[in-house]
Amino acid sequence: MTTATTGSPVNLAGIHHTAYRCIDAKQTVEWYAKVLGMDYTTAFAEDHVPSTGEYDPYMHVFLDAGNGNVLAFFELPNQPEMGRDANTPAWVQHLAFKVGSEEELLAAKEHIEAEGIDVLGPTHHGIFKSIYFFDPNGHRLELAADIGTDEQYAELKRVAPLMLEEWSQTKKAPRHADWLHELARKEHGH
Structure with a gap:
């Protein structure tokens, strides 16, 4: 939504990046390149968190998800083991990527399965079709192809x-x- 339609003084220009936690930054970068063809573009590594100043070493990696979209991950070696919200079903929290056509969706499914990854779908949602699978960090991913009018x-x-x-x-x-x-x-x- 823009300022003109909402009257808000905030005028968003898109999502700069979205960030998730990962178990191993190198493994994550390699997996996203091999499985989804993402380019690894940037890394930040600090011993102190810039926003809070607290000591918490991290590696922050950025991947190009296409069309100006950036997916980022944090590896946090000093934090407790990564978990997930036990009160939220695994299918709820996910990241969906757009592909250009139903044919591309089916080709992606074949490629991902050839990498030894279990894929669910395609699932027909009326106006788009999707496949679902998990990355090595346990994050659920979706590829979606729009088919609606x-x-x-x-x-x-x-x-x-x-x-x-x-x-x-x-x-x-x-x-x-x-x-x-x-x-x-x-x-x-x-």
Whole structure:
């Protein structure tokens, strides 16, 4: 959203980078290059955290995820072993990357499986199809190919406020976009 539409003094220009923790920076950089073709572009390493000043040595690596998007990782050797939120299902927290077509999605699946990685999908979400897998740090990743029409995206935008309001009141899935599920069922012959 821009200042013009929200009236906010903040005018975002995109995501600068998103950062996650990793077990081993070198292994992570090599895995993302081999499996997803990402270029390793930058590293910062400090003994003291610049924002807080506390002593906590780290390696911070940056990978080019395409189209100006940057994925970063921190290796923190002095911190307790990396874990995950036990109260959140593993399928919830994930990072989704866009691919250009359904054909590219299927080619990516074949490549990733050839690297010995378990891949779930493709899963049909009505307006996009996805595959899912985990990186060596336990982060769930998704590759998604858009397949929707401009009209479908416009309809989803139109019903989004209605769905959010209904969800807020009932905590049950609103039925405003049931047609998405019908698209997936029709493709699978159900």
